[in-house]
Every structure is written in C-alpha cells, then in structure tokens.
Amino acid sequence: MFRTALRNVLAHKARLLMTVLAVMLGVAFVSGTLVFTNTISDALQKQSAKGFDHIDVAVTAEWREPEGDKPGEYHELTPAMVDDSAGVPGAARAIGVVQGFTALAGKDGKLVGDGFQSQGGNYWGDDDPRYPLTDGRAPKGADEILIDSETAKRTGYQVGDTVRMSVDGPVLEPVVTGVFTTDDGNVAAGGSLTLFDTATAQRMFGKAGTFDEIAVKAKDGVSEAALQSQLEKALPAGTVSTRTGGELADAQAEMIASSMSGLKQGLLVFAGIALFVGTFIIANTFTMLVAQRTRELALMRAVGASRRQVTRSVLIEAFLVGAVAAVVGLLTGVGIGAGLRSLVGSLGATMPDGPLVVTPGTVGTAFAVGILITMLAAWLPGRRAAKIPPVAAMSSVHAQATTRSLVLRNTLGALFAGAGVAVVLVATTMDASDGQAPMGLGAVLLIIGVFVLTPLLSRPLIAAAAPVLRLFGVSGKLARQNSVRNPRRTAATASALMIGLTLITGMTVVAGSLQKSIDKMASSSIKADYVVSMANGHGLTPDVGRMLREADGVTAVSPMRNAAARIDGETAFLTGVDGAAIGGLTEFPVREGAFEVGGTRIVVDHETAERRGWKAGSGLTIAYEDGKKQKLTVAGVYEGNEMFRGIMLDTATLAPHQSDPDDMLLLVKTSDGASDAAKDSLAKALGANPAIKVQDKQDLSNELAQMFTLILNMVYGLLAMAVLVAVIGVINTLAMSVFERSQEIGMLRAIGLDRQGVKRMVRLESLVISLFGGVLGIGLGVFFGWAAGQLLGARMPTYELVLPWERLTLFLLLAGVVGVLAALWPARRAARLNMLQAIKTE
Numbered sequence: 001m002f003r004t005a006l007r008n009v010l011a012h013k014a015r016l017l018m019t020v021l022a023v024m025l026g027v028a029f030v031s032g033t034l035v036f037t038n039t040i041s042d043a044l045q046k047q048s049a050k051g052f053d054h055i056d057v058a059v060t061a062e063w064r065e066p067e068g069d070k071p072g073e074y075h076e077l078t079p080a081m082v083d084d085s086a087g088v089p090g091a092a093r094a095i096g097v098v099q100g101f102t103a104l105a106g107k108d109g110k111l112v113g114d115g116f117q118s119q120g121g122n123y124w125g126d127d128d129p130r131y132p133l134t135d136g137r138a139p140k141g142a143d144e145i146l147i148d149s150e151t152a153k154r155t156g157y158q159v160g161d162t163v164r165m166s167v168d169g170p171v172l173e174p175v176v177t178g179v180f181t182t183d184d185g186n187v188a189a190g191g192s193l194t195l196f197d198t199a200t201a202q203r204m205f206g207k208a209g210t211f212d213e214i215a216v217k218a219k220d221g222v223s224e225a226a227l228q229s230q231l232e233k234a235l236p237a238g239t240v241s242t243r244t245g246g247e248l249a250d251a252q253a254e255m256i257a258s259s260m261s262g263l264k265q266g267l268l269v270f271a272g273i274a275l276f277v278g279t280f281i282i283a284n285t286f287t288m289l290v291a292q293r294t295r296e297l298a299l300m301r302a303v304g305a306s307r308r309q310v311t312r313s314v315l316i317e318a319f320l321v322g323a324v325a326a327v328v329g330l331l332t333g334v335g336i337g338a339g340l341r342s343l344v345g346s347l348g349a350t351m352p353d354g355p356l357v358v359t360p361g362t363v364g365t366a367f368a369v370g371i372l373i374t375m376l377a378a379w380l381p382g383r384r385a386a387k388i389p390p391v392a393a394m395s396s397v398h399a400q401a402t403t404r405s406l407v408l409r410n411t412l413g414a415l416f417a418g419a420g421v422a423v424v425l426v427a428t429t430m431d432a433s434d435g436q437a438p439m440g441l442g443a444v445l446l447i448i449g450v451f452v453l454t455p456l457l458s459r460p461l462i463a464a465a466a467p468v469l470r471l472f473g474v475s476g477k478l479a480r481q482n483s484v485r486n487p488r489r490t491a492a493t494a495s496a497l498m499i500g501l502t503l504i505t506g507m508t509v510v511a512g513s514l515q516k517s518i519d520k521m522a523s524s525s526i527k528a529d530y531v532v533s534m535a536n537g538h539g540l541t542p543d544v545g546r547m548l549r550e551a552d553g554v555t556a557v558s559p560m561r562n563a564a565a566r567i568d569g570e571t572a573f574l575t576g577v578d579g580a581a582i583g584g585l586t587e588f589p590v591r592e593g594a595f596e597v598g599g600t601r602i603v604v605d606h607e608t609a610e611r612r613g614w615k616a617g618s619g620l621t622i623a624y625e626d627g628k629k630q631k632l633t634v635a636g637v638y639e640g641n642e643m644f645r646g647i648m649l650d651t652a653t654l655a656p657h658q659s660d661p662d663d664m665l666l667l668v669k670t671s672d673g674a675s676d677a678a679k680d681s682l683a684k685a686l687g688a689n690p691a692i693k694v695q696d697k698q699d700l701s702n703e704l705a706q707m708f709t710l711i712l713n714m715v716y717g718l719l720a721m722a723v724l725v726a727v728i729g730v731i732n733t734l735a736m737s738v739f740e741r742s743q744e745i746g747m748l749r750a751i752g753l754d755r756q757g758v759k760r761m762v763r764l765e766s767l768v769i770s771l772f773g774g775v776l777g778i779g780l781g782v783f784f785g786w787a788a789g790q791l792l793g794a795r796m797p798t799y800e801l802v803l804p805w806e807r808l809t810l811f812l813l814l815a816g817v818v819g820v821l822a823a824l825w826p827a828r829r830a831a832r833l834n835m836l837q838a839i840k841t842e
Contacts, residue, residue, distance in 0.1 A: 027329025035337025117191025136178025326370025417449025505781020539662025605640030774815025
C-alpha cells in the first residue's frame with residue numbers, strides 16, 4: 001500500500017502542487033512567526049542582561065500599605081541608605097539611581113524617540129561605571145547634560161551644542177557636556193537617554209533627596225547572595241527589598257518573553273486562520289483525487305484490499321504531501337523570520353543584533369502542523385472512498401451523496417448554526433468582559449454551521465446569478481450548471497474565501513463603528529477648543545496651566561488633575577478641575593442635581609454614584625494623600641463616558657493636600673475658536689515644547705483614526721495570507737475540475753463551442769463561486785461586527801453601528817477579482833485541450 005501511495009503521489013505531481021503550496025504557506029507563516037519572535041526575544045534578553053553587569057544587588061523601596069484613611073505609598077530611599085549600602089563589607093560601591101521621563105528635541109524640533117522611550121537619569125559623581133564617557137565630561141548643574149551615543153548619531157548633536165528639552169512642561173536649553181555609551185534596552189529600541197548630575201535629576205523628577213533604586217556592586221570574590229544578605233542586615237527591615245543581578249536579569253528576560261508572547265500569539269492566530277482555510281483546500285483536493293480514482297480503489301478492494309488499507313493509502317499520500325510541504329514551509333519560514341526582522345528595522349524600530357534563532361520546537365511545530373493538518377484533512381475523503389462498495393464504484397465514476405447523508409448534513413448544519421446564533425445573541429446581553437468567551441464560542445459554532453450548510457445554500461444563491469449569466473449565452477448557462485453540479489466541492493472552495501472575508505468585514509465594521517462613537521463622544525463632551533497633554537501620557541507641571549492662562553487669546557483653562565484619596569477606608573481617585581471654568585469647557589448630561597464644582601461641592605459620574613449609593617445632596621468624607629480629612633457634598637450626578645468619569649472637585653480644594661501635583665491634561669478655550677493660528681500661538685506660548693501636544697477635536701479624532709487604521713492595515717496584511725490560500729484553493733478546484741471534465745469539454749468543443757467560450761465558461765464558474773463565498777463572508781462579518789458592537793455599546797453610550805458600504809462593496813469586488821485571477825490558468829488549460837484526446841479520456 002505504501003508503494004501504491006507513493007506511485008499515486010508521483011503520478012499526480014501537478015495536481016498536488018497546489019495542495020503542497022497551500023500547506024506550505026500555512027507552515028511558513030507559523031514557523032516564520034516562531035523564528036521572528038524567538039530571534040527578537042533572544043536578542044533583547046541578551047541586550048538587557050548586559051545592562052545588569054554593573055549591578056550585583058539592587059535595593060528598592062517597599063510599598064507602605066494604607067493605614068486607616070491615609071493612602072498607601074512607597075518608603076523613601078535616602079542618601080543615608082546609599083552610604084549604609086556602600087559601607088557593608090562585601091560592597092565595592094553603591095550608586096543612588098534616579099529615573100524619569102525626559103523629552104529631547106532633535107535639530108528639527110521634533111521629539112527624539114517615541115515619547116515612552118525617551119528617558120532621563122542621573123550621572124553618579126565624576127566617573128559613573130554604568131555610562132562610560134566616549135567624549136566630554138560629567139554634567140554639573142541644571143544647564144548641563146549628557147546624551148547617549150546612539151542619540152548623538154541620530155540627531156547630530158556634539159559636545160558643546162545647546163539642545164532643547166523638557167521634563168514635565170517648561171522648555172529647558174542645557175548644553176551637552178559629554179556623550180556616553182549604554183546597554184539600555186530602550187536606547188537599543190530607538191529611544192533616548194539624557195543624564196543630569198544627581199542633585200539636578202532629583203529636582204527634575206520630583207525626587208528631592210531620595211532615589212528610585214540603589215545599585216550595589218560586590219567586591220571581587222563576594223557572591224551576590226552574600227552581598228544581598230549583608231545589605232538586608234544593614235538596611236531598615238520592612239522598608240526596602242533586595243534582588244540580585246541574576247534575579248533582575250531573569251525577571252527582565254521573563255518580562256521580554258511575556259511581551260513577545262502576546263505578539264507571537266497574535267501572529268499565530270492569523271497563521272491558524274490560514275491553516276484552517278488550507279484545510280478546506282486539502283480536503284477538497286483529496287476528495288477530487290479520490291473521486292477520480294474511484295474505479296482504481298474499487299479494483300483494489302476487489303483484489304483483496306480492506307477498507308483500512310484503502311484509507312491508509314490515502315493517509316500515506318497525505319503524509320508524504322504534508323512532509324514535503326513542512327520542509328519547504330520551514331525553510332520559507334526562516335526566510336520570513338529574517339525578512340520580518342529587516343522590515344521592522346526599515347520601519348524605524350532599532351532592534352538589537354543577533355543570529356536567527358531556529359529552535360527544535362520550531363522545527364517540530366512545522367512538521368507537526370504540516371503533516372497533521374494534511375492527514376486530518378485527507379482522512380474524511382479516504383474514509384468515504386473506502387466505504388463505497390466495489391461494484392458500485394466500478395459502475396460509476398462519481399459516487400453521488402445519498403439523500404440520507406444530505407439530510408443528516410443539513411440537519412447538523414442547521415443545529416450548529418442555530419446554536420451559534422443563539423449563543424451570540426445571549427452574549428450581546430451580557431457585560432463586555434463576561435460576554436467575550438460566549439461570543440467567541442457562538443461565532444465558532446455559527447461558522448461551522450454555515451460551512452456545513454454551504455452546499456444547501458449554494459443552489460439558491462448561485463441561482464440568483466442566473467439572469468446575469470444568461471447574458472453570456474451558452475458559456476454562462478454551463479458555468480451556472482457546473483457551479484451547482486457538485487455542491488460539496490463548491491461549498492469547500494467558497495468557504496475558504498468566506499473565512500477570510502468574515503474576519504476582514506467584522507474587523508472593519510467594529511473599527512468604523514468605534515471611530516464614529518469616539519468622535520461623537522469627543523464632540524459631545526468637550527466644548528474646549530484644545531486639549532494639551534504630554535507626548536508620552538505623563539503628567540504636566542502646573543506651570544504649563546499658568547503659562548496658558550497668560551497666553552494671548554485664551555479665555556478659559558481647566559486641568560484634569562488626578563489624585564489618590566481614601567473614602568470609607570477604600571482607595572478612590574479624584575479629578576481636580578477649575579470649578580469656575582469646567583462648565584464652559586465640557587458638557588455632560590446631568591442625571592441629578594446640578595453640574596457645580598467649587599469649595600466643598602463636587603460632581604460624580606453615574607456609575608460611581610450607583611456603586612456607592614450617592615445622590616445629589618449626599619455627604620461624604622474624603623481623606624487626602626496627606627492624611628487630612630474633609631467633608632464634601634455631591635452637587636450633581638453626571639453621565640460619564642470612557643474619556644471622562646469619576647469624582648470631580650475644585651483644584652483649589654485639592655491642591656493644598658498635594659505635595660507634587662501634576663495635570664494629566666489641560667482643556668483650553670480661546671476667543672477666536674479653533675484655528676491654525678490659535679494653535680501656533682499656544683505652541684509658541686509653551687516655548688514650542690517637543691514634549692507637549694496641542695490638539696483640537698479633529699486632531700484627537702485623527703489620532704484615534706490613525707491608530708484604528710494602523711491596526712486594520714495590520715489585520716488586512718495578516719489576513720491576506722488566508723485570502724492567498726483561498727485563491728490557491730479556487731485555482732486548485734478549477735484545475736482539477738477541468739481535468740475531471742476533460743471529456744465533457746472535448747464534446748463541447750466538438751459541437752461548436754470555441755476556445756473563447758470554454759475560457760469564458762471556466763472564468764464565469766470561478767467568478768460565481770468566489771462571489772458566493774464573498775456574499776457569505778460579508779454577511780457573517782456584518783453580523784459578527786453588529787454583535788461585537790452590542791458588547792461594546794454596554795460601556796460606550798455613544799456607540800452606534802456603522803456599515804462602511806464603500807469597503808463592503810470593495811470586499812465583494814475583491815472576491816470577484818479573486819475569482820477572475822484564479823481562473824486564468826485553469827481557463828487557459830481548458831481551452832488548449834485537444835478535443836479528440838479529451839473525448840477519448842475516461
């Protein structure tokens with residue numbers, strides 16, 4: 001049976017090529033994902049490990065739990081603790097570390113790095129072993145800084161240059177006194193690192209007289225564990241925690257692996273989709289191959305082969321096909337992994353150097369996926385062929401499905417589809433977090449149900465195209481008949497395209513609806529002309545608000561200032577606003593009372609009020625972060641949203657209790673409204689600060705739209721693999737269908753159908769099948785988009801379903817293009833058949 005299977009594989013090389021290609025693409029996607037993520041993870045881990053070479057033990061502050069009405073906070077690491085750490089017998093040195101955000105502008109005035117990776121720190125003394133100087137000297141005072149060598153290369157800054165930068169708002173213009181090298185992972189990834197002297201860094205980052213960490217280096221011959229033990233004895237118990245350099249490196253490696261895990265899982269999901277689509281193609285291919293060899297298999301049964309042997313021969317063929325596809329897919333995947341790393345680098349992301357990592361797990365996964373998927377898809381056709389009685393098989397080339405089997409199939413399909421719809425509908429009535437799993441289950445059940453029902457659905461849907469096909473005469477009529485001649489084959493081919501379009505359509509509907517709802521939310525709740533915030537999402541110093549109030553044309557400014565507090569022994573978060581201005585800068589529907597903020601009067605969003613049982617007029621006692629208490633009154637309950645919610649009180653009431661206040665954003669109104677001139681005026685008033693964003697409502701909308709567009713484009717790119725596999729499936733089906741109908745095509749040519757008519761027939765057949773799959777995919781995608789929107793709408797009152805008709809039409813046209821392109825080779829092959837040889841074909 002093995003020799004028979006091998007002979008069949010070699011005899012049908014051209015027919016199996018497309019199947020190998022479909023499996024290979026899926027395997028390549030999987031192995032390429034594993035190679036890419038393993039390579040990047042390994043390089044980042046090695047890079048980060050270098051950053052801990054100067055640390056044998058790190059000392060950090062412990063969290064002090066809330067006591068009564070006083071919020072929790074971290075203990076402080078003081079200079080005395082640094083001295084105590086340096087004084088233990090096993091310590092060679094101890095360095096006090098200060099860290100924070102620092103926005104450095106390039107010579108073009110734009111922020112260096114991407115905001116989140118633009119960091120600042122302290123240079124310890126005149127010779128900091130963490131940051132070897134390559135040029136210049138250590139900084140002294142607030143007007144001097146050091147920059148890393150990679151940033152110096154990217155910006156062109158040199159020692160002696162004056163740069164523009166910001167820490168928490170105001171623009172500073174220090175002089176570069178030196179350039180240093182670093183193994184910092186943020187710098188390796190494209191960020192920047194700016195260093196001040198220790199006293200300046202402490203003042204800049206609001207850490208006056210304290211440190212974020214103490215880095216201790218052991219003397220030669222002293223182990224990390226011994227040094228750690230000495231430090232734990234020397235430092236105050238319960239106020240600090242210690243970790244060895246090895247533990248830090250392991251934790252960093254674990255964090256990197258965890259962050260890469262999300263990317264890996266996301267990419268593997270799309271690889272799985274491509275493989276799932278490929279499964280239809282494999283099953284379709286083996287179904288047609290088995291159907292064409294029905295007499296051969298019947299003869300094998302007649303001479304003594306058992307059902308198991310026939311099934312086994314088909315599975316052996318699948319094993320050989322899968323093994324070849326796995327080998328080619330693995331090699332292609334290694335190339336994809338290398339290409340993805342180069343692509344990431346070309347897009348501006350700096351990745352650490354390192355070799356390609358091809359693990360045994362990647363190799364094993366490639367072979368397991370390629371072989372198992374192929375054998376699984378081929379098992380059902382092989383089993384079906386083995387069940388055909390030899391006499392029946394010899395008398396009929398194509399064994400027709402019995403009425404009983406079709407009834408059973410349709411019944412199962414209806415049950416799965418009905419259950420899927422029911423579960424999805426139930427999920428739409430649940431909370432967003434609780435409804436995700438049921439909705440996913442319902443979606444899977446519905447897709448399976450529709451797939452099983454596709455043969456039943458193909459006849460009426462394809463019949464709807466009959467009036468159009470009649471315009472093409474005999475070719476159109478034959479194309480329609482061929483499309484419904486074998487409903488199972490048509491269903492499997494169309495389903496491959498349906499899966500990809502379902503996902504693409506669903507994502508498009510959700511993204512478009514979300515964008516519309518966020519636009520409505522911003523326009524309905526923000527009356528301010530501008531929103532001012534930090535580029536990295538950190539807080540602004542109150543000085544920025546004062547600068548804006550003094551700017552020409554500004555009529556109102558209100559901060560949105562976050563602060564922790566305690567209410568009834570529980571931690572709560574407050575939002576400080578300008579009570580006199582906030583009413584003219586925002587507009588929220590008021591459910592109870594009045595939107596009045598000032599003195600001891602506050603407003604609360606409706607969810608918080610319902611959870612705590614507050615109403616307009618309710619009194620509550622707040623314990624601020626400094627431990628002092630104050631009784632406040634709820635003046636009104638407003639309808640919050642995803643952008644604005646919580647407890648709002650006047651900053652004049654809140655500020656006396658804050659030691660280091662900062663504003664998450666500022667709402668600004670100008671006398672002339674939003675305009676380019678007004679925006680430029682505000683930017684100049686802030687010193688053209690690279691760290692601060694000045695955005696109007698349209699800018700906010702565009703920023704969100706850019707994010708959604710980026711995500712959608714990534715999804716489109718990843719799902720393109722599934723669509724490509726579906727195209728291969730259409731080509732494969734048509735090519736084998738042409739081979740199967742060679743005699744019929746020869747007869748048609750003999751009675752007058754010319755070559756152009758044959759080509760037109762095959763193209764129209766492909767077009768009809770592709771459009772059938774497109775209609776099903778778009779229909780399911782819209783349903784899933786609506787259902788996902790129902791979940792989101794529970795938390796987003798402004799959510800409304802938006803059907804992007806232009807894109808939906810484009811997707812349907814794309815399905816048609818897929819059909820036309822997929823038919824090019826099969827149509828050409830059909831038209832070139834020799835009619836006499838084709839007529840003699842059995």
